[in-house]
Amino acid sequence: MYINDKLDELLKAESSQQYRITYMHHIIFWAIYFALNTLRWGSMHDDFEYSIKTNLIGFPIHIALSYFNIYFLMPKYVYKRKYITYTTIVLLSLFVMLLVKYNLTYYLVSTNVWPEGPAELAGEGLTLNYAIQTMLGELYVVSFATAIKITVDWLRENSKLHDLEKRQLTTELKFLRSQVSPHFFFNTLNNIYSLTLEKSDKAPEVILKLSGLMRYLLYATRKRKQDLKSEIDCIQNYIDLERIRFNDSLQIDIGISGDLENKMIAPMLLVPLIENCFKHGASKNIGDMHITIDISVADDFLYFNVSNTIPVSDRESKVATRSGGIGLSNVKKRLELGYDSKDYDLDIFEKENMFHVDLKLKV
Template sequence: MYINDKLDELLSVESQRPYSITYKHHIIFWAVYFGLNTLRWGSIHNDFMLSLKTNLIGFPIHIALSYFNIYFLMPKYVYTRKYVTFAFLMVVCLFVMLILKFNLTYYLVSTNVMPEGPEYTDSLTLNYALTTMYGELYVVAFATAIKITVDWLREHSKLHDLEKRQLTTELKFLRSQVSPHFFFNTLNNIYSLTLEKSDKAPEVILKLSGLMRYLLYATKKRKQDLKSEIDCIQNYIDLERIRFNDSLQIDIGISGDLENKEIAPMLLVPLIENCFKHGASKNIGDMNIAIDINVADDFLYFNVANTIPKNEANSKVATRSGGIGLSNVKKRLELGYDQKDYDLAIFEKENMFHVDLKLKV
């Protein structure tokens, strides 16, 4: 799937709801956890009433310590890298929890505070302390892991959403950038004709109005019909033919099945425009531009070549491959298509400057 197929959806539909933990989730989590724990220990002791009583005492302690760790200790000490202080305070909390749980169990439930143990325990022994602290740490770690995971998912979602919005904004900017560049050159053509009081000026204005109509509607879409894009190219070429008269030789070939093929709007026009801007307008004498458009096996093969101006014949390709036109096309391909779905080549051959584009349509 093309990356471009997802970009514009960001502006037309709401973003996915962010990951969050609501009060309902808290209640459901602790209720399920309490129920399972009660059934578990009731089955072990074969005494569900004892299990219920001990869990009614233990779970408020679990909940208090878990939330104290998640919302106070970790933000204040772990996130600020005060690990020693965090460890010390956690040990203090566990010790307070131990004393509280022992006394509540002893006076409210049973003097045997650890019925699962191998022997009767009615005092604060080391085995009871270690077992109780370990169990408390297990619950706190479990709750903390859930909170950290949800926080990570939320931040990752926000970052991903921000990246997509930035990508969409940049792509839309590049689309709109084509129009001012294109109109700037075309208006210059009209200006030249009006200075010469040429009878061709009305025809140029008429064709320009057709192009403006295409740009107003086509560039709002994610994809445009390939035939419409080619019609736009042909109108542009007709405008340039009027400007250059007989000094310009243009060979254009169109083949293949163009039906039901789509392309990012105004993607090909800058490549044609580049030929006139850096080729024809800077040349002296006869000028040649060759355009070949072929569609085969769901791929568009777009090849365009123009005569290299004599004063630039010995310069490097890199100096002529920049500018708004080609750099715009490169960026739009990077943002709008998967890398495997296009191939752009820019090179010189036999005093001609070539741009070859293979694009999935």
């Protein structure tokens, strides 16, 4: 259906656009990091030329080591729980980085490779203290970049999980909506079949009303919410069909009150409740049957109360009335998926040989 297809496209678009890291994000990140680091060391040594040169040497090393860790070492070792191998390779990588950085700085920038270190060690070359400080500094950069990558990955996976849950709910709602129509038409077509066997003159009228219902179902079930008045019109058409079937043996009392205008409801939500009265009530009874339907709207809430005579066979055999089979279980599930728990209240019970369904729903 058109609306469902559009919803699927929207969910796919959201999934593909959320938390996606592009090449431009990488460039912007390292550019900002380079600028801040240059300002930091330039102000510390009061020598911005030296800071730019050392950062031009250091940053390619930062980037190479960070991406080597993020895109190779972690997937290959950390995600496979090979922690000792991972730690060993990281330490070896830091040591190689140390040698490369030391030699590039010594031969291209200054023989004093550690001006921020103790004065007495100036010009001492590759010392243990310099090695430890440089490796820890590089580990800090790698850890910072890795933390960002892990955070973004977690956000993306969490977003995918959320989208998957929405897709599952949407798919289940689609199934439940589509389940209403075949179930409804199955019973109505049985009615028409019975009339045609009897060669009843009522058959054309039934077919005409059924076509009206089909028109409603064709358009109403495409929408998440439908006008309440249209839903009630559908109910009245359905009841008219059943009146034709049961003739004078069926007594139906209907009461409608309140302002129905500008009120919305999930399509085909109420029809299964009415259908349930006929399927599990009227069609099993021998003798007079009584169905009461009361529909009212007050304070943005719909109060829908329907009751039917419990079949004589069930009363005599003391069999508890079923909770409605496909019809009522469908309504329960659609309420759970389509409404907040505070926005509806569904009560199903038996009293004085009558089966009652009371629904309070925000509209």
